[in-house]
Amino acid sequence: MNVIQPFEGIGASVRRKEDFRFLQGRGQYTDDLNRPGQTYAWMLRSPHAHAEIRGIDIAAAKGMPGVKAVFVGADMAAENIGGIPCGWQIHNKDGSPMAEPMHPALALGKVRHVGDPVAVVIAETRTQARDAAEAILVDYAPLPATASVEAAIAPGAAQIHDNAPGNLCYDWHIGDKAAQEAAFANAARIVTFETTNNRLVPNAMEPRAAIGDFDAMSGDYTLYTTSQNPHVIRLLMGAFVLHIPESKLRVVAPDVGGGFGSKIYHYAEEAIVTWASAKVKRPVKWVADRTESFMSDAHGRDHVSRADLALDANGKILGLKVHTLANMGAYLSTFAPCVPTYLYATLLAGVYTTPVIYAEVKAVFTNTVPVDAYRGAGRPEATYLLERLMDCAAREIGMDRVAFRKMNFIPVDAFPYQTPVALQYDSGDYFSTLSQALETAGWDSFEARRAEAKARGKLRGIGISTYLEACGIAPSAVVGSLGARAGLYEVGTIRVHPTGSVTVLTGTHSHGQGHETTLAQLVADKLGVPIANIDIVHGDTAKVPFGMGTYGSRSLAVGGSAMDKAMDKIIAKGKRIAAHLMEASVQDVEFDRGTFRVAGTDKTKGLTDISLAAYVPHNYPIEEIEPGLEETAFYDPKNFTYPGGCHICEVEIDPETGKVTVVNFTAVDDVGRVINPMIVEGQVQGGVAQGIGQALLEAAIYDAEGQLISGSMMDYTMPRADDLPNVGVATHTTLCTHNPLGVKGCGEVGAIGSPPAVMNAVVDALQDYGVRHVEMPATPDRVWSIIHGRKAA
């Protein structure tokens, strides 16, 4: 019987292989794993935002039922355990390196944020460990605490780290200050805009967890951890913290339940359970409570910015000046310093031909949870600042918001386009995504909808955001010169088995993006192997040669490109084998999706003929080539990729309650070549949900004493199904010119383009109230207060 197989290659909305186990409760998340003889760890955390530790009394705790050990910072220091390292070094304006305070895994002498770990209890059960932790007596001497960046750099603020005077981590800049000042001197108008980009808690649904497992027989350590990048953890923890060579340390990230950046970093708990396992000679498992996650997972965003836009008499942008205070939190998390610099300020040209830009960024320590990359990482902050500024400018000069943007767009024939802030964009067509979005969103017919809503007593507004971002992270030499302490290439191994099935080893690591299906589509498309016979292996340093993980929308652009190069090597070797088998010269052998053919003939061999020959090399050119059919490629990208597009949001506000409802959301994004349209839509929908969450619902709030007020799901407003609209997602493709797949990445665009579209709509809805700006989140309280003329809390 001939069954027509549905197409499984590039461009097909292939349903996911991994769904079968997730839908039947057979996912293997870290807390689902149990090691024989495992013990459980409970972290005792500081209730103070800033305090000296005068003493820790663990005597009672040690004697409690089931307790195997209690450790504090001094125990780790006595064994020369290193601090948690930072992976990116930024330099100040004067060329000196940033302040880089030590970050001990367990507090030494001082605690610097609510949640800072002070001690760990290892016991037979989790509840025994928790009970014993409550019996630890810590003598704290509280110190004044600061949670906000402005308060932390103000004179007289309590110093958080001895080697960071004024709580300043770095004072950095980019761009041409003199040229910017000259442009401003000649400007017809300067538009000024100040705003805060609100601090967020990523809240992946799976809390962080780690199991440390030391094998005394072999001296090998294994760490199971909820990580987006196990090789990075092996490198950071092995080399800098526990001093274990890579050959003795295996890191496994099994199924990971969401990350959004928060599971990139090497966290103290990973080092603690790994080290403790060797101390107690048993596996040690730690799983975070959600409340614990709020005070220990890296937070996101938290910028305070001022932007000044210089315009000529016609509304053409002459220059942009930006000043930002960025909150680092109490310690430097792995990527933290690069987020408000090389992932933020380099995006300030956006989609516009701004000729001159000067940006200054001061990174500041505060008594809060460390801040690091969260979906978009710097690009949402840049896009929000720019797109709100563009709306303010348009209104100030009396120009239509769309016409003003279009007038300043980079023309389609201007690529490659060199911005004044280091990045060179390879391709893009902002006009097409704009016009497609305007039409889909019914932009031109909006005023009628506004009038209709008004008749019902409601306030409607529409907002637009035209943007791009830089991802596909990243060219190693470029980021190295900018302070990165690692390369950002990717690795792919294609292993064709004797009977033709394929195993792919990739250094990326899906935590929801569907790689087991989408990466298999690449192989199905190029090698003609059915997806059922393709196995994607990721997340285990013992199986995958190396890798930098999944974040920064890099898995396809960098990881897929590595796979593509490895497949090219497979095809090249396969052609030589096929030539031998078909007694032709290798130049005459063509390959197309699984079939080797002697050009111009009907002599063919299938990939399975070749793979069998490679492993049973009897009729084989054994003098010239080795047996086997497995190839590895490392791919270092030549540039970032630049997806982007146009988001349009329509809101309706109930003036009696202040509640903002998103009634329509349109996203038209250019993500380069689309491998699986269903997956791309899902990524954009999820990203937009987080962007709407940032704009309307979410805020990580600290009080003046550094207490995390929004410390649980009860107080931190996570978007629910009835908070969100249907999101219309469309794509417009211009291919990336510098990677073999032509892909740009789609994981973060949803969260980048959406917040300013929402806020531009909210301000538009409130146009009768003389409102120039509304801070995020635009909660009912905030909006109601504006409408009713009172200052919001």
Add this chain to the structure above:
Amino acid sequence: MPQVQLTVNGTAHKVEVESRTLLVELLREQLRLTGTHVGCDTSQCGACVVHMGGDSVKACTILAVQCEGASITTIEGLAAADGTLHPMQEAFREYHALQCGFCTPGMVMSAIDLVNRHPDGLTEQEIREGLEGNLCRCTGYHNIVKAIAAAADVMHGRRSELARAAE
């Protein structure tokens, strides 16, 4: 220590628990049914939803000792013995209603209960409101809502086969 007798996915169990043991801890740690997940500690997220006597309950907010004599169904108990997926499971896959999969077991269990209680169908708004006890950070709920609507038609016999998602 108290003893509890309960049936889980059709199998009878007699287990010893602490008074403070939650149902979700009993399921995950003692019965090794790790499909039911813990995503929060304030009963917000719904990753722990199971069925007790056919009704959805949050296993993080019920003590094991409250389940004496109860019949519990978890995500592991949904598919047929021959592996045929429940229409809701099939719909979630067809409509790409899951990404990381962590909220999925609780989401599927809640959705089945929601649909069971509305044999005459649900509007999109009713589905969205009916999911207020389940959080998802990955999907934006867009495809979850579509999957539930499609599954409902099959579960209540309005369609014999799941409607395919638009390409």
